[in-house]
Amino acid sequence: MILNRNLKLFHQKPNKILVFLSIGFLFGMFPLRDLQSVSVPKENWNLVLYGGIFTTTDLIPIVFRQKTDYKDSYIGSLGISRPLNYRIRWFDFLWEGNVTKHFGEMNHWEVNGFYIVKIDRMYGSPFSLSLGEGLSLASENPKLENKAKGYYLDGLQKDAIESRALLNYMMVEFSSYLPFERKTELFIRVHHRSGIFGLYCPPDPNCGSNFISYGFRTAF
Template identity: 90%
Template sequence: MIQIQKIKFNRMFFNKLVIFLSCIFLTALFPLRDLHSVSLPKENWNLVLYGGIFTTTDLIPIVFRQKTDYKESYIGSLGISRPFDYRIRWFDFLWEGNVTKHFGEMNHWEVNGFYIVKIDRMYGSPFSLSLGEGLSLASENPKLENKAKGYYLDGLQKDAIESRALLNYMMVEFSSYLPFERKTEVFIRVHHRSGVFGLYCPPDPNCGSNFVSYGFRTTF
């Protein structure tokens, strides 16, 4: 049983290590000297609306293997976003803030603020890919982010998971502009809260949650 727990922890650590190394790689590939101000068109504010369902699956399996294990806990989110007037090569930058309501197995509020890097209209297509990073503050310690000692999923949990109201926020999003419409996008987003290697809560095992979400964004 101890060996099973060790394998599970190593897999979680590997998943997070991949994200960390990817960030380092992108920083080296696109150094700060390539950062420059550009004359982007003055776009209006964006309205963002989406809903999602809780999954116990980690972020990496969701994104790369589309593996999910859902629970009856849901979110509805309303937010605004706006682009910055600079870019790094083909990367655009935005910020977003949203208010999220939980219902189902959890029933609390959540506020999120984060920066977004976006590859807009990849290869001239209507499709875009975005990654967001920031902070998430819940009105209470989210129930499903806390797990008692014992069996959980495919391995033995050594310690209880105690989450926090304030955690790191991260989102991965794939979006598409509507046909004949350049101002409205529909998207699928992973809404992710994380303890970031023990920065916000004990790392063994780590705290956090994922919601697979669907929504739209439009200018106004």
Template identity: 30%
Template structure:
């Protein structure tokens, strides 16, 4: 009975205050789950705490995993800045980061977007003496200033919503002689987490390139 009532409370509904409260509860639950996962992982040693700033540009490639693989580009783009803090490191292999992004969409979507993630990055590859490479995965939240038009279009029954889960996969490259500069390539993915966020299923993928500076 308790579980059924709890599921009913979390079920997406229309309505102003009730919908906002349920959205807040979902966000808190996702945050708690992410924190539990992080606490169960090996705790990294404290790193130097370097900061990095990135100029990003991306293009919409679809709303599902298959669309990303097939690269179904549309006339929807974004540009913006990201600020990344390297807050911990387990030498020599793993680094932990906190990143915030502020983006402006244009083309078929004209909303703003703000995203925050915790990233874990694998640092060691056998060719790093020639081309410094790393691989990062990040999970967090993305907030759009308006409901993204293309996301709403691919969810005709539920529409989309401003607040969604955010996932990134990143592969950056740097020349060892100039390690403060790098080029970052990434997948920028907003997701309803199989309907967890207001019943949203598919959302959006962007293929992104960024120019990054470490300071």
């Protein structure tokens, strides 16, 4: 695997601050007068297929330090995506829906729907960077998202992490078009479910999961 090892820093306060500052800096780069929607042609529907492995490492260490700590839990995902008919400067917008099957230590189904902002073909290269945000609904409370934490007292577990079937969905993706055609992309994606600091489940630490995933997307 390309990315390798650990996942809990995303819900610690310094990293929350870093994320919000980064978002603020990103939007601060563009004056409001530059954020104009321009019409772009709708392309074909895309088929999305990928598989991944569970990691206990948080999102921030995965993306910025390439650290992971894997478990024997896997996903296979089949979905469709389609571009929206507008863009803001060099940001393209899409939507995607997928159905995901878990196997290994977890054995349930998951449905995800989300919007994507994409920097397509960065600097004229075949490489693209995408960020997705939406909702994720599992067919049951995912076992590996329920983590024992704290201490034991007379057989009672204190401060356990209890997840939920419905959580926020987020994905970070790096992709590349095939060199001999322009309709197929290979990608590496972090498939991320999150309670968003207590919005969906009790915080400190938050519930959720990450899967390091590899797949392709092609027009049809």
